[in-house]
Structures are given as C-alpha cells and as structure tokens.
Amino acid sequence: MAKSRFEYVKMFEQLDRCLPNSWIVVRIDGKGFHRFSEQHKFKKPNDEQALSLMNDCAKSVLTNFSDIVIGYGQSDEYSFVFKRNTETYNRRASKLLSTVVSLFTSNYVFKWTKFFPTTELLYAPSFDSRAVLYPTTQNLRDYLSWRQADCHINNLYNTCFWKLVLESSLNHQQAEARLKGTDSAEKNELLFSEFNINYNNEPEFFRKGTVVEERSVLLDGGDGEKVVKQARNVIAAEHVDIIRANFWKSHPSLLGEQQE
C-alpha cells in the first residue's frame, strides 16, 4: 500500500512492554454498577444470575487467551492472571488489558438474555481495566488473597445490611448506623442472634467468589463404534478458598515451578 507523509505520527506510540518473568494481572471492574444493578433489579445482597453471567464471560476470556492460568471474580470485578513468561501480544500492557476488557464486556451484553431472559438490558454497561505486575509467586498469591478477603469482608457486611433492611425494616441509613464499627465476630453474632443465620452456611458462591481455570478432564470420545476416554481441556469454575495453601497444593501446575 502507498504511504502518506503523515506516517511519522506512528512513532509517537510508546512501547509498554511488561517486565519479563513477572505475573501480569489484568483486573476489570464494573463502571457504575451500583446504579446498573438497581436499574436491572439485581437481588440483594447477591444476584446469582448476575454473578453467573460474570463467570460465563470470564470463561469466554479464558477460552480466548490460552496463557491465562487462572481467573478470580467477585461482585462486579474479575482478575485474570497471565503466566509469568507469556509472550501474548509481546507483553504489551495496553493490548492485553484492552482486549481482555473488550472481550469481557462484549460477552456480558451478548449473553445477557441467556441469564436474564425476562429482564430487558436497558443500556450498554461498561468496565474499566488495568494491568498490574507481580514479581514473585508469593506477591501474586497475596494479590488473589486480597481480592478474596475483600469478597469476604464485603459479603459479610452486605449480608447483614440487607437482612436489616429487608427483614428488620431498617432504612439504609439506619442499617449503616447499626453496622458502623462492628467487627467480623459482631456481624456473625448479629446474623445468628437476630436472623438465626450461621454465616458459614451461606453459599460458598457468595462467600468465596469464583475461581476459573482450565483443566484437563477425561471425556467420552471415540469413532462412533467404541467409546474412548479422551483428555479434553475445559474451563472449570469453583467457589473455593484460595487464601490457604491447600488449593495451590492440589493445583501444582497452575503457578508452575517456582524458579525464583
């Protein structure tokens, strides 16, 4: 193709290649989802359909990026971890964070009807995204722990808040005042004594958030005559603790050999 005299402006693009051998985390966050969830009448404190839609979008992201080793989501956010030596898009931060958020958003709208067959999508929702580097596997695990601890803290609070609002008829302000300054133990006690709820029996889906990762499973296959077990990669979703070491011990390949 012919070139124009304006081509020089390409040189103004700056390289944003991520430091090699570092974990790249792309986190997306819903923009204005407080309003979005109200206008689409999401159930409080947790809307299982809305969370399932998020998880389904995350699975699509993993399907498209073979170098994402794990995803973790809660509320209106999702984190995706690229393997530390990925060369996807030559490790360019903008390219990675923009394609992930675009693909996630696209799927969110595309799959809306599947999860909300009777709720019309009123307007186009959006997410922001960022890329953060973690030099060591411990830093990465602490990042994921931070997000899961955040999930726990918020969900315990929201569970109390909405019980007070929906079952004790407090208004929002009163519920806030009631919870102000309480620690976890006091919130657990409030749920138990006032609403007969043992928080630990609440669904893990809501208490733990969701982990998605690719996993090799044996599926029935074959040539039509006889059934043969075949290894197939599927994207699995679980609601498990990823703060403690157990999860990582039982998934040793996820973070790879710790050549640090």
Place this chain on the structure above:
Amino acid sequence: MAKSRFEYVKMFEQLDRCLPNSWIVVRIDGKGFHRFSEQHKFKKPNDEQALSLMNDCAKSVLTNFSDIVIGYGQSDEYSFVFKRNTETYNRRASKLLSTVVSLFTSNYVFKWTKFFPTTELLYAPSFDSRAVLYPTTQNLRDYLSWRQADCHINNLYNTCFWKLVLESSLNHQQAEARLKGTDSAEKNELLFSEFNINYNNEPEFFRKGTVVEERSVLLDGGDGEKVVKQARNVIAAEHVDIIRANFWKSHPSLLGEQQE
C-alpha cells in the same frame, strides 16, 4: 471497612498519568474483523449498516466523555481525541483507553439489532485500544490526516478489488495481481475505463470516513405554550475532509487556542 494484611499488593499498581498539556488519542481497532465481517455477510467493499453501527457507538462514547473533542472513524477503527488539558480519570492512560474500548464494545453488541434487524450476531466481537500522546496541534492534525489518508488509500483499493471480483469475475488472487503496483491514478483510470465509475463521485461516507463531534444547535423548546429556540448540544456526524485546513477553520473551537 476492615483491611487485610494483603493490602500491600495495591502498591504494585504503577501510575500511568499522561504528560500534561498533550493531546490524548485513544484509538480502538476491531479484532479479527476480517472473519467477523465475512461471517456476518457485510457488503463489500463497504457495508453502510456496519459503518453506521460504528458511528452510533462513537456517538455514545462522546455522550459519556464530555472531554472528547472529536472522533474519527473508518472501517473497523475509531479514534477519540481528548482535549489536551483534560483531567478525566486524572489522565491515567489505562483507565481512559479501557473505559473507552469497553463502552464502545458494549454499545456495538447492544445496538447490533438496531442496525442488523435480520442478521443474528453469531458471537461476541472485540476491539483493542491504545492511547497515544501528541504534543502539538500540528502533530494531532497529522495523526487525523494519517487515518483519513489511510481510509482513502484502502477504499480506493477495495473499490477496485471488489469491482474486479464481483463484476469482472476475477478471483481474489487474480484481482490482487491486477492491482499490484498500481498507483492512485491508475486505479482511478481502471475504475473509469472498465467500470465507468468516477471515483470522486463515490459516497463521501466511504471515501472520507466519519467525523463526530459535539455541536451546539438551536432547537425548538419552550414551556408548552410558546416555542422558544434553545441551544442544545448534539453529537454531529459528517463525512468531510479533515486533512485540509478548511474543516478546522470552520470549527475553530475544536482544537482551541493554540497556546503553543
């Protein structure tokens, strides 16, 4: 809210604030749109509905970002120019480029049916995005000229190519061979002599791409009793030359006082 011992990982986020007093251009690009356009049977060389969908998404982006002074789109790409002293998102590059691409993508899927009422969207399309800084207004204008020159070059080529394929029954390889090494004059001549087409009479929509910007117009308003002209801001779309000075002279407020 309580804080966890994992909070320290927030410090790994790096500030990507854009240089002050520089034009910030966010450009989005369709990913795999060659395949996407085939699978959704876009008309060749230009599908007016597909381009109109792009423009409608761009308008939504401008509606959401009051600091975008102009957008320019062609094919499956769109550029958005933030005013040089914008403080939107504190000038953070990741935040700007991710929200723009997410909002654009979301609208693309959300509005699909409006532009393609009889074509099912088969899968979720995505875009990438980048942010580029231009220190001077001349550099910015050259950037926009670069994109519009690109539109011209590609459209002239594609117009020839698809005429040869659709009307002269050449296959893709033959059409490519026929055009190889031809300059603009020869392509114009080919269109004229073989297909009786004066390229300059082709629709400006296809030859120039689309400029979107906010504009103040006088609209009828009032209190219901008497009609009063009221100034209202609307997002206008035009298919005009932005390489020559004329456009900028007639829109002096777009790039502002050139305090350089």
Place this chain on the structure above:
Amino acid sequence: MAKSRFEYVKMFEQLDRCLPNSWIVVRIDGKGFHRFSEQHKFKKPNDEQALSLMNDCAKSVLTNFSDIVIGYGQSDEYSFVFKRNTETYNRRASKLLSTVVSLFTSNYVFKWTKFFPTTELLYAPSFDSRAVLYPTTQNLRDYLSWRQADCHINNLYNTCFWKLVLESSLNHQQAEARLKGTDSAEKNELLFSEFNINYNNEPEFFRKGTVVEERSVLLDGGDGEKVVKQARNVIAAEHVDIIRANFWKSHPSLLGEQQE
C-alpha cells in the same frame, strides 16, 4: 564474541524513549551542597568562584552535546534543554540524564583547582539529575521562568539573611525570624533602609543566574598571510532576564520555528 546462556537478562532493560517532538530538559542538582559549601567556605550569600565553576562545567556539557540549545544555572543546579527533535541517544531518558550529570560532575572535580587554587577539595561532591518533557515552547519557557524566578526569590532572601547575620550580628534563628512572612517589597525596603542597598544594583550574576548557549561569532582567522574573519561557534554565558520576551526575540533561532 561468544555469547553466554545468561544473555537473556538483557531483555529486562526497558525502553525509556522520550515522546517525540517534545522539549527534553535535564536538570542537575547538587546533593548535600549546604554542607559542601560550608566545608569549602563558600562566600555567603553568593560565591562567585563556585558559581563560575558551575558555569564552566555547563559550558563543557554544551561542548559535548551539540543538541543542547540552552542551559540555565543558579545556585547548585543547572538545566539543559535539548532541542525538541533531538535524536541524541535515541532520546533515551536514562542515557541522556546520566551522561549529562556524569560529565558535569567530572568537570566539577577536574576544574576545581582552576577556580579554587588555594582551597583543597575535601571530598567528592555529587549531583542528581532528572529528565522532564515539555510539549510546547510556552511550557518550556515557563519552566525556565520558574527556575529564574526561583533564583530571584532565593537570592533576595539570602541577601537579606546574610546581611542580617554578617552585619547586624543576628544569629541564624534571629535572621530567619526577622524575615518570616515578609514579601519582596519589604525585603527590598529592609535592604535599603538598614543596609543602604538597592537590590536592583546587586550583580546580575547573582540576581539572574546564568544562561549559556552556543553562538556564532566572527573571529580573526586566516592562512597566516592575511587575516580573514571566520564564523566560529562559541559557548556564551550571560546573566540576563529570560522571563520576558526580549531575550527570546533577540535569539530567535534558539527555540526554532514554533511548528506547533
């Protein structure tokens, strides 16, 4: 030369190429020069020899970097402005700022005896440096004005302070207390009424700092038989106002055509 299996670590170096078409300012600053000036008994408030040494080092920097268009120095700092389209060291910030500060420092020690023939250099002094980008010529001029205004503010204060200490026998604390909260007019008045000094008659060297730039001059040359005027480039040092437009109007080539 043979390569080792460790070569891969080179890839961890990150490109820090400065945005094109922007003014690059490298500023160096003395580290711990309060103590350094005391230990080497610099005259207060200004030591002409120490400042002349700084200026001589700056000239050496300009001699080595043909793309530095102007330097401005005061106290223990110096700013060097690379022309906006310089390709010196491929515009790499680290390379530019490190070679400038190293060359400046090296000359400072190397030339010490020339300016302080009877004062032993007690230890090796050092400077830090940084590179800052300015997208427009106005921003660059404002940068230089900022440094010269800083020179003025500090020198007026220091002139008062040391008069009070050296001639009015106030101790440092008392002199500070005396000056606290005074504005420029009051400091001028203090100098005039108590010390019979008209601040505007103080040497421009101290009030304005020093501008260094390359300049073409006509020098006597020739083949030994007849004298011929020849154009030669020399590094000139001046103590002039660079805040007002006059200086720039009389040196139109310094900042070049403002293609902005």
Place this chain on the structure above:
Amino acid sequence: MAKSRFEYVKMFEQLDRCLPNSWIVVRIDGKGFHRFSEQHKFKKPNDEQALSLMNDCAKSVLTNFSDIVIGYGQSDEYSFVFKRNTETYNRRASKLLSTVVSLFTSNYVFKWTKFFPTTELLYAPSFDSRAVLYPTTQNLRDYLSWRQADCHINNLYNTCFWKLVLESSLNHQQAEARLKGTDSAEKNELLFSEFNINYNNEPEFFRKGTVVEERSVLLDGGDGEKVVKQARNVIAAEHVDIIRANFWKSHPSLLGEQQE
C-alpha cells in the same frame, strides 16, 4: 518562600518509581574509554591501577548507599545491586541511577592522583548509567553471571590479542584476523603453545573482575586501656567466581531470604 505563577511546570515531572519487591541493578559504563585508556597509557590488556581506581570508587558508592548489597565490576563498568525492598529515594529510577553515576564519576576524578601519581588526568571522563529490574533472585544471579562471563570472554580474547601484538609483533589487524572464529579452547591452546601461558594461572583480578560488598569484621577497638574486639562493617573487595553457587552459599545474607 513565595511561589511564582510558573510553578505548574513541576507537574510535568513523571513518577518513575520501580516495581516493588524487585532487584534494582544500576550499571555504569565508561564513555569513550577506549580513547581515554589510550591517552592515559593504560597497560594492555589490563591496567591494575585503572581497575583499582574503579574498585575504590565502587567502595565509595557502597559507603554512601547502605541499601546496595553487592557491586560487581570489570573493565570500565560497574553494577550495583540495591536490595529488593529498598526504599532509597522512594525507588525512583532517575534519582538512583543519576546519584550513583555522579558519585562514581566524582570519585574517579577525585582519586585519580592516588592511583596515577605520575600521570596527569588530561580531561574529564564520564560514564553513563541505567537501572534494570530483576523480579527474581535467579534472574539477578543470571545478570551477575552474564557480566562475569562477559569479563571472562573479553579477558581471554584481550590476553591473546595483546600477546600477539606485543610479543609476536602482529599489528592490530593481523591479531584480529588470527583470533577470528577461534573458540575458548583454541585461545587457551594458543596462549599455551605460543606463549607458554596457562590462562588459568593469570591473575583472578583480571579473569574474574571484582566483587564488592559490605561485611562485618571483628576489629581491635577499646577505650585505650584494654583492647576489645568490635564488630565493624567494612567494604570488602574480592576476585571470585560468582557464577557458581559456592559464593552465594557462603554469603547467605547477601540476597536474603528468598521469599519468592
């Protein structure tokens, strides 16, 4: 102090804080030292005085930066490793790399006479510097191995080259031609058969370069009446292998607990 209307230009300085928990290596390199070494008649292939001067400068750098855990030097370059969690200068890359190179350069000129008492320093030498991040301890060790392997490769070559030039009367071009394409074994053989030199018996100073690090030693101290052993930190210089694990095993505190 009063502020001027120009203060806004400070905002154009961009934060260059290094990624947390990563090893920061600042490497300085002599500029034009080929010419510098010729003009100052450095002995070939190695000038012990010149290398000792480099090492003495490195010790001064370590004395000034308590967070540098190790330095490694060879030829006209030196690498300094800051501990991975250093907060020196808030981890700002420019500040770190500029003060290190300035301090090193300053000492080089300041201490010249101590190492070259009879050789006049003809002009002011300079160095450049850069900061490179290494996310893991293995990457850091590979970096240091890279520099030491480079030392070995260059020194073996230079030993051969200068033997050929100084003792076999080849000119530079002939010596280059003679060595072209030879591997290490062939160079060793050449030294042995033609010059009766066992390369492994050459001084470790030249073959290994120099490692500098702070070390706690017991020194005689006391109150003047009785001698007491006191722990004192000194900067030690050694010419040892740092590629193999031995060195690191015997200095376990240098790279700290590998919390990766």
